Amino acid sequence: MGKINKTFLLFVLFFVGAVCLNFIMGGFHLNLAALFYEKPGRFTGLISPYYYSVMILLLINVILSVSLMLLNGLTGLFTMGHAGFMAIGAYCSASVVTFLFPDAPFVVQLIAGSLSAGIAAGVVGFLIGTSCLRLAGDYLGMVTLGFGEIIRIVFLNIDAVGGARGMTDIPVYMNLGSVFLMTIIIIIVIKRISNGRLGRAMLAIKENEMAANMMGINPLNIKVKAFVISSFMAGIAGSFFAHSEGYISTQTFTFAKSFEVIAMNVVGGLGSLSGAIMGAGILTVLPEALRKVQDVTGLDIRMVIYALTMILIMILRPQGLMGNKEWKWLSSK
Template sequence: MTFLDNLISPYYTQVLIFVGIYIIMALGLNLITGVTGQLSLGHAAFMSIGAYTAALLSIKAGFPLWASLLSGAVMAGLFGVVLGFPTLRLTGDYLAIATLGFGEIMVVVFYNLKITGGALGLSPIPIKTNLVNVYLLVVLAVLVMYRLQHSRFGRALLAIREDEIAAESMGIHTTRYKILAFAIGSFFAGLGGGLYAHRVSYIAPGDFGFMKSIEILNMVVLGGLGSIPGAILGAGVLASIPEVLRGLRDYRMLFYGALLVAMMVFRPNGLLGGVNFRRLVLRTVRTLTGDRRPAGGDKTGVRG
């Protein structure tokens, strides 16, 4: 770690760590919203559950980092099951509405609970998150997500996204799959929350409001729904844009809002939505090696 510290200035280290944390959380939401097609507007609530659980275990029980992170993530996943169980049986926008409500409720609960420090928040949380452990977890998350999406489970989720009734008639237990996907996605949000808490050392309920959920959703939609490289790109771009726009000072959020509208109007499927990566790579390799055969289509239905 020390040799990395000398290579990268603390400012860039901080930005890169946040990008990594957002990639993990965006991958989680991508599984729920991108792959399974269930809109969640409360991802930050699961992030906050992970953050508070991990932070409390570190401070009060002296857990090592990995144990706190894991407990936080598992706790977020459990809450995912609890919230998903009644709401995911329904079709339509009910998950969106329930998660939105859940997010607002969690903020109020954290404001009022004694153990989480109420409005004052929790501090000091030991600073243990660094570039190495964040990016190790990013690689792990990408691998897990890739394996998940290209498994029987992932194909079932895609089928649910494309047509729930057809999926059901093919023998897919849609409710169980949706709850599982939601729980796994929430698990990753909780993991990101734990990493976040151990980086900033101070967390308060206001950090995890509706706008934070929206921020993560923007990353997934901007990158391209259902696309793992898309979620990574979206998180990378949107987590660093506020830093890039810092020169604009007060006009920063104004530009951010206008940029969101413009990006959606001109690229409604996201930056990488509908891009088939295997095909892209194959084509590039063939062009480079001078092979003129047309690239074979990947018919598995995984968009990009």
């Protein structure tokens, strides 16, 4: 019970912090779109809009990667549909804020958007998790891949959220500070989960489900919990994405996105929280950093280099960059 209270406290802390940060950084920053298309605001003196958006993307990818780590790395459930949960979060939060709270203050929008996104994704995660529990290994991966794509195609066919055109004019209220705070909190929450009773149970299931069962762990229960927590966080990432870009389309949430998140996990080291963060960092920054190369050569070889890097890391360091290790500030001791 104490742990739940602490987790709850962290969330409260986040909302308070986000509000404070918003005041500190100045209300001028509420409209990110203006920052991009109109003359630069005060904030751009610190960070250019390009770096600003890359950093937000990086943080969102960290949330995704870390939440997938809970499923893939810790519980050993190989899923390939994370983009689907992100899509649910993005579309749900965007619709709730656009249709229900278009003129509400920032705090209301933030709470309504993030919570509805997380809960919607969590509920779908619960449904998918319970229906897929019979499956293991690659088969689970295939089914979740299928679910992810179906979610995407369903959104593609709903006209109210833009259909194939994508959803535009979503209120942009997320800023770098809020996303950063939430990322830190999610990392802390996942660290606490993985070092606590639930995390140990997940690890036990990954190592040997039968033995875990004999030890008094209910594998079904734990697996569903992992699914719900992970999809909840992916939903929140989707919500942040929608409200920092201001535009979402189903093209963002294809299975390629799911693969990208898996790749982040594996490149960093499957089962390592630090690895998940590191992988997200590398795979987000690398394609952007390679834009310079494109300027020199005149050819768009950055994605080719990106793909080659992925293959080479897998061949030269199969356990991932971090292996099973954690950074000091994230280790359990």
